[in-house]
Amino acid sequence: MKRILIGAETEKEIEFDPSALPFQTLEDGTSLVLHGARVHRITHAGRRLLVNGKEVSLTLADPRNRRRNGSGKDDSGRRDIKAAMPGKVVKVLVEPGQAVDAGAGLLILEAMKMQNEVRSPGAGAVGAVRVTVGDTVASGQVLVTLE
Amino acid sequence: MVEKILVANRGEIAVRVLRAIREAGLTGVAVYTDIDRRALHLAHADEAYPVDSYLNSQAILEAARRAGAGALHPGYGFLSENAGFAALCAEAGLVFIGPAATAIRALGSKTAARDMAVRAGAPVVPGTDGPVRDISEARRVAAAIGYPVLIKAAAGGGGKGMRLVEKEGELESALRDAASEAERSFQSGEVYIEKALIRPRHIEIQIFGDNYGNLIHFGERECSIQRRHQKVIEECPSPLVANNPAMRQAMGEAALRVARAAGYTNAGTAEFLVDAGGRFYFLEMNTRLQVEHPVTELVTSVDLVHMQLDAAFGGKLALRQDEVTWRGAAIQCRLYAEDPANQYFPSPGRIDRLRMPSGPGIRLDNGVYEGWTVPIDYDPLLAKLCVWAEDRPKAIARMQRALRETEILGIANNVAFFRQVLADARFVSGDLHTGFLKDFDYRPDTALSEAELEAAIAVLAAAEPKQARAPLVVRSNWSRQ
Structure with a gap:
């Protein structure tokens, strides 16, 4: 069976049949996968997985949806900057239309008295700022769109 | 005789103290804010009263009055080192489980504590x-x-x-x-x-006194592994002091001299900096139970919270200084909801999955559960994972084993970070200083082997059977070595 593997930056096809690997799911939700005699301990919650203690993000999806579910960019090149963690917006550093370089500060979030600057992952222009100072944002909420 | 004790705190320390109250056959009273109405500490209490803030002394005193509590334990943080609050408790007829307000006040400012140390003959920077x-x-x-x-x-x-x-x-x-x-x-x-001391160690002495002038110490804790001036790993004994009983005795006596000068009672901790030459300097006195008290308990076989209750109710110290003994080594890792790869930024949110370690030599002081949402409003400490073993290398190996059993998903956390720190050659050698983590280059390990990736796909495919039959796209942040 053919599968397509998409990493953060790359995609590639792999040949692998998951049903060929025996595994046991223990009562507490941890899965033990035997690869030969080697035991791999895996647990997951949604797309976050712990694989032998290493935390990674993995999803399985239909290849026909691949484009839509890409790295946050849609076909027009628009890119949503999302909150990595919940927090409160204490400062907005950019305005719509403003050009930004990679690494430029977009806004400042605060949680548990710690402040953290959200930076632009690449160069572009600010399309929209979706939050204002004082907003409480959830993890994954769109803060700014870049074009 | 006091039968009911209010715990004016939340999280793991409220759980810790409420457990001791139950063990003592007394009734534990919790307070909680609206955000904490489903917090774990309520499950360890016999009664619970709402307050608008853990810092609102009037609301907490009112809860104690309604409960008919005879004593109050402040935990750490919040009102624990507030001399005014300790005095208000005394006025309200509540036993404050900690030092007297006068001692808190005398040691409250760093300069006042320093003056007192100088007068008491303890070395200061x-x-x-x-x-x-x-x-x-x-x-x-x-x-x-x-x-x-x-x-x-x-x-x-x-x-x-x-x-x-x-x-x-x-x-x-x-x-x-x-x-x-x-x-x-x-x-x-x-x-x-x-x-300014260059590459100093942070080593502190646990002290304890009763109301009759008996004061003893329980040796040191090594707390040099800090980020943003906050400890994350603590040990007893200190690798520096473990084989140097004269140093332990000298630091212990210096701590007790300061405590005596302040008329200190109950549990307290004298913090010292130690320079590269092994000279120690008194820094300040923490007039409360410390976050890291379990490592001392594991090595000296005492229960400091039970001792706090006994002393507060007029009990005499049951131990003499020469009866305090140290056996083996204990390490504590503070499990925080924070991202060590991103300047330790706090990461509140829902804990989607939580599995905690068990087995020989493990002590877990936990304040959270699977499904609980770590609120944005408080300190991001989830739990304290402590181990004890016969010596330091065995304790490190045991902690590594315990961290491998620990699974936290849904919020960023420092479990994988600790595994790297504990594997670091300088940490293992015991050559520690307070700038250790500034020099430590943490790189999250997300590289999966081919076998691990296949194993992960198998588990995901089974969880989503429909998609498993269709051709698969795997999306990941996994990267090749």
Whole structure:
């Protein structure tokens, strides 16, 4: 069976049949996968997985949806900057239309008295700022769109 | 006789104290804010009363009155080192489980504690005796003790109002900056100057006193592994002091001299800095139970919270100094909801999955559960994972084993970070200093082998059977070695 593997930056096809690997799911939700005699301990919650203690993000999806579910960019090149963690917006550093370089500060979030600057992952222009100072944002909420 | 005790705190420390109250056959009373109405500490209480804030002393006293509580345990943080609150408890007829308000007040400011230490004959870091008055005094002092020097806020903590000055040319502007930052942070612009120690260790002494003048110490804890001036790994004994009983005795006696001068009772901790030559300097007294008290309990076989209850109700110390013994080694890792790959930024949110370790030599002081949402409003400490073993290498190996059993998903956390720190050759050698983590280059390990990736796909495919039959796209942040 053919599968397509998409990493953060790359995609590639792999040949692998998951049903060929025996595994046991223990009562507490941890899965033990035997690869030969080697035991791999895996647990997951949604797309976050712990694989032998290493935390990674993995999803399985239909290849026909691949484009839509890409790295946050849609076909027009628009890119949503999302909150990595919940927090409160204490400062907005950019305005719509403003050009930004990679690494430029977009806004400042605060949680548990710690402040953290959200930076632009690449160069572009600010399309929209979706939050204002004082907003409480959830993890994954769109803060700014870049074009 | 007190039968009911209110615990004016939340999280793992509220659980810790409520457990001791149950063990003592007494009734535990919790308080909780609206955000905490489903918090774990309520499950360990017999009664619970809402308050608007853990800092609202009037609301907490009112809860104690409604409950008919005879005593109050403040935990750490919040109101625990507030002399005014301790005095209010006494006025309300509540036994405050901690030192007397007078002792908290006497040791409350760093400069007051330093004065007391100097008078008691405990070594302090060379510097000004009190707040520095002007730039000419600052120049004179700094020249006398030698650069580099540290400027610190008298009322401060947590690195606020602190400046490192390497040479005289930088002194004037640093003094101005530190004073204005201190003014903004603590409503007091008073600053003092002390010699900056290079790569010091942070080692502290646990002390304990009853109401009859008996004071003893329980040796040291090594707390040099810190980020943002906050400890994350603590050990007992210190790798430096473990084979140096004379140093332990000298530090213990210095701590007790300061405590005696302040009329100290109940549990407390004297913090010291230790320089590269092994000379120690008194820093400050923490007039409460410390976050890291379990490592001392594991190695000295005492229960400090039970001792706190006994002493507060007029019990005499059951131990003499020469009966205190140290056996084996204990390590504590503070499990935080924070991202060590992103400046330790707090990561509140829902805990989607939580599995905690067990087995030989493990002690877990936990404050959370699977499905609980870690609120944005409080300290991100989830749990304290402690281990005990016969010696330090075995304790490190046991902690590594325990961390491998620990699974937290849904929030960023420092479990994988600790596994790397504990594997670091300098950590293993015991060569520690407070800048250790600044030098430590943490790189999250997300590289999966081919076999691990296949194993992960198998588990995901089984969880989503429909998609498993269709051709698959795997999306990941996994990267090749």
